[in-house]
Amino acid sequence: MQTWLRHAHVARLLAIVGIISIALALLHLFGHPYQNYFSILPHVDVGLVSQVYSNNSKSSISYVNHDHNNSGEKFEIDEGNLYHVSTYERPSLVNTNKSSFLSSNSSLMASNRPALRKRGAKAVSITMMNSMLQKNSAEMKSKRQRLSSQRDQELIYAKFQIENAPIERSVSEAHSSLFRNYSIFKRSYELMESTLKVYVYREGEKPNFHLPKLRGIYASEGWFMKSMEKNKQFVVKNPKKAHLFYLPFSSLRLRIYLNGSSSISQKMENHLKNYIDIIATKYRFWNKSGGSDHFLVACHDWAPSVTRNIFGNCLRVLCNSNIARGFKIGKDVSFPVTYISSANNPLKNLGGNPPSKRPILAFFAGGMHGYVRPILLQYWQNKNSDMKIMGPMSRDDEGKEKYREYMKSSKYCICAKGYEVHTPRVVESIHFECVPVIISDNYVPPFFEVLNWEEFALFISEDDIPNLRDILLSVPEDRYIMMQRRVRIVQRYFLWHKVPVKYDLFHMILHSVWFNRVFHF
Numbered sequence: 001m002q003t004w005l006r007h008a009h010v011a012r013l014l015a016i017v018g019i020i021s022i023a024l025a026l027l028h029l030f031g032h033p034y035q036n037y038f039s040i041l042p043h044v045d046v047g048l049v050s051q052v053y054s055n056n057s058k059s060s061i062s063y064v065n066h067d068h069n070n071s072g073e074k075f076e077i078d079e080g081n082l083y084h085v086s087t088y089e090r091p092s093l094v095n096t097n098k099s100s101f102l103s104s105n106s107s108l109m110a111s112n113r114p115a116l117r118k119r120g121a122k123a124v125s126i127t128m129m130n131s132m133l134q135k136n137s138a139e140m141k142s143k144r145q146r147l148s149s150q151r152d153q154e155l156i157y158a159k160f161q162i163e164n165a166p167i168e169r170s171v172s173e174a175h176s177s178l179f180r181n182y183s184i185f186k187r188s189y190e191l192m193e194s195t196l197k198v199y200v201y202r203e204g205e206k207p208n209f210h211l212p213k214l215r216g217i218y219a220s221e222g223w224f225m226k227s228m229e230k231n232k233q234f235v236v237k238n239p240k241k242a243h244l245f246y247l248p249f250s251s252l253r254l255r256i257y258l259n260g261s262s263s264i265s266q267k268m269e270n271h272l273k274n275y276i277d278i279i280a281t282k283y284r285f286w287n288k289s290g291g292s293d294h295f296l297v298a299c300h301d302w303a304p305s306v307t308r309n310i311f312g313n314c315l316r317v318l319c320n321s322n323i324a325r326g327f328k329i330g331k332d333v334s335f336p337v338t339y340i341s342s343a344n345n346p347l348k349n350l351g352g353n354p355p356s357k358r359p360i361l362a363f364f365a366g367g368m369h370g371y372v373r374p375i376l377l378q379y380w381q382n383k384n385s386d387m388k389i390m391g392p393m394s395r396d397d398e399g400k401e402k403y404r405e406y407m408k409s410s411k412y413c414i415c416a417k418g419y420e421v422h423t424p425r426v427v428e429s430i431h432f433e434c435v436p437v438i439i440s441d442n443y444v445p446p447f448f449e450v451l452n453w454e455e456f457a458l459f460i461s462e463d464d465i466p467n468l469r470d471i472l473l474s475v476p477e478d479r480y481i482m483m484q485r486r487v488r489i490v491q492r493y494f495l496w497h498k499v500p501v502k503y504d505l506f507h508m509i510l511h512s513v514w515f516n517r518v519f520h521f
Helices: 002-030 032-037 047-053 107-116 126-141 150-163 182-195 219-230 251-257 264-282 285-289 303-307 372-380 397-408 425-431 462-473 477-494 505-519
Strands: 081-084 092-095 198-200 244-246 294-298 315-318 360-365 387-390 410-416 435-439
Touching: 150 182, 150 505, 182 505, 198 219, 219 251, 219 294, 219 505, 244 505, 251 264, 264 285, 264 303, 285 294, 294 303, 294 505, 303 315, 315 505, 360 372, 360 397, 360 462, 372 387, 372 410, 372 462, 397 410, 410 425, 410 462, 425 435, 425 477, 435 462, 435 477, 477 505
Parallel strands: 198 244, 244 294, 294 315, 360 387, 360 410, 410 435
Antiparallel strands: 081 092
16 A cells, blocks of 8 residues: 555656646747746846846847948848848848738837847846946945056056046036046046057967958958057057057958858857967966956957957957947947048048038938848838938949938938947947937947947937837927037047047047056956
């Protein structure tokens, strides 16, 4: 009898275990959009965003970006299919029902998104990013500092001076409002000029190293490389005198160099790992700091993924500043994407019309890359005379001139992401003195650690595309006038010069690297 009872208990236990296993399997297969709420399920690539804001954030798709592609890759959109691309691999097709995906019913946007969204990804608002930056800053202030060298002591002294910066009253309120704290920025910039020393590694062969590309969509990394390697104020020949170490490789040229190879992202990563092995063997500085005083500047879409493991401790300056894909606010630096058409004249075609001569409410033109732009056009193309929302314009001289005139004659310029979160339209808007309207969930805008972006740009959730015109019309005229004025003021910080000048893009990028190093020391 006892034996029979034991067998009965075992059978019941096995049945219970079987039921639980089936339930977990079903949750794993069908419950992944909700996996952040089930601690028992594996969290695949949820990243910093969903770990911190899993219960408060809106849903978002975390991949997508721009029109131009100099790597030789071609992306297209077909009837009934929408491409999406991660930073790991070439585009793949996601089957969608075009009629439902592009329906006029705004609720369909949210219902279609889980099919495209990376598992566990969450949208982070600019307000949340501000909170994360403040939290990181508070944590760094409480961090115990080490005193191991003269360079370390200089950084600690600089941090003390910055934190106790005198109040700066020499600029207008409109100018100072562009910054989180203009006094701190001004003091930090002055100390960078007087203190910072950078060692540029000579190792690495062309074309992947030491050969800047100065035209096209990824020109930013080339202009920085050119300016850094020729600089005499910050660059030192003796690495022992350096506070920072620059790794002068081009993510774009490396991508082109390996184009056509299988497992290209892995080969890019291996190529860079071999380079670091050479650096670490020849010099002691990488191993001494674990790479935390080294920085790289990379604008290609794939840069975040191929640098994440090898350069995890480094200060990474990235165009693809997607907080849902490992971009670390307060350590990594968001790099402005600047489309340069003339290497001889990077300041060509600057400026725009005054507010009274901007009859167009909003303008966008571009290729149908990613999932956001088709939605934008479905809702707003040919719907209102003051909304110039359209597909790609002609790439000939006449088309380019017409594109510039639209931007110079529009109150708001729509900066909608394509395959990835970054887009050159943000800087283009500033160059043409048009208020940027950024529609790119999880995008950390450039110089986020010092600039107060909400004073001169609008951030609109991808879910709010159906309400775009109402949102723009709700901005009071005096508020718009002030934002446009601030765009004109902030423009100086987003310009490349053949010979760098104070407060230009080269110096602002270098300052952000310096600032983040000082406050993460």
